[in-house]
Amino acid sequence: MNIFEVIVLAIIEGLTEFLPVSSTGHMIIASSLMGIQSDNFVKLFTVAIQLGTILSVVVLYFKRFFKSFDFYFKLLVAFIPAVIFGLLFSDTIDQLLESPLTVAISLLLGGIILLFVDKWFKNADLDDPDQISYPTAFKIGVFQCLAMIPGVSRSGASIIGGMTQKLTRKAAAEFSFFLAVPTMFAATAKKLYDFYKDGHTISNHEINLLLIGNVIGFVVALIAIKSFIGYLSKNGFKIFGIYRIIVGAIIIVLLLSGHNLNVM
Incomplete structure (x- = not known):
């Protein structure tokens, strides 16, 4: 990898990690177009740069992270399903990571x-994520899996999980x-x-x-988090759904045209 490729991938990671569009799908397209060959460091890089995005959440919501211990326990409860599923199905997950077609289908669906x-979830009334219960936190964690x-998109799955529990779009996001902080830190x-x-x-x-x-x-x-919260509160998810369908279609076209896509 050269510096230009690093800059492009880092921008993509920063833009897409917290949006419901799948950073994996974007990494696939970008790395393929730039001709990046997957090796041990490249695979490490695409995970390790999550530390920067984690820090952005901590900085933006600094006061929230030091508000109460109850908040940390709720995050821990929501994080538990990912640990369990990750340990039980690690081999299956690794196999799926080798399938760009899986990524494309997930994006489309x-x-x-x-x-x-x-x-589907227009009657939400819980606008403060601090007020969610422990069972609700656990259910959101299951969706994240x-x-x-x-x-699929980690943020998309967990946001929808929150909305099924009556959280508003803003609170769910x-x-x-x-929840990304312990999850992404553990993955890294x-x-x-x-x-x-x-x-x-x-x-x-x-x-x-x-x-x-x-x-x-x-x-x-x-920048992405601030912009996303503002847009999501006013406009909802439709534009992201359209965008995902387009990206999924692009991956399928690349596959059909003979491109060898490297899944990170």
């Missing part, structure tokens, strides 16, 4: 759902952001552990690439 989700299928820590356990090392040049990627991802994610 998820896009169709987003076209109608505003009508759907994102273990590549292309914010809780999804909070595991990736780093596996990387070193398998005997791989990181050069000084690669460390610099990770730093650049995280800084750019952090800045872009700050």
Whole structure:
């Protein structure tokens, strides 16, 4: 990977991680178009730059994260399903990550759902994510597990999960952001552990690439989160559904035209 590729991927990660559009699908298209060959460092990079996006959530909602211990316990309860499903189905998840067609189908189906989700859950009345119950937090965590299928979108699954529990679009999105912190941190820590356990090392040049990627991802994610909350509160999910369908169609066209897509 060169610096240009790192900048492009970091911008994509920052823009798409917290939107219901699947960062995986976008990484696939971008890496394919740029001709990036998947190797151990590339796979590590696409996960490790999540640290920058995690930090953006902590900075934007700094006061919320230090409001009460009850808040942390709710996040822990919501995080538990991901740990359980991740341990039970890790091999299956790894196999799905090798299938770009799975990503394309997930994008298309998820896009169709987003076209109608505003009508399905229009009677939401809970506008404060701090007020959700522990059972509600757990149910949202179960929905988040759907994102273990590549292309589903972690934020999309957890936001819809929140809306099924009567959270408003804004409250569901914010809780999804909070839940991203332990989830993405755990995913990054595991990736780093596996990387070193398998005997791989990181050069000084690669460390610099990770730093650049995280800084750019952090800045872009700050902008994306603020913009997304404002747009979502006023306009809903329809535009994201249309966009997902387009991206899924692009991946299918690339596959049919003989492109060898590298799934991260």
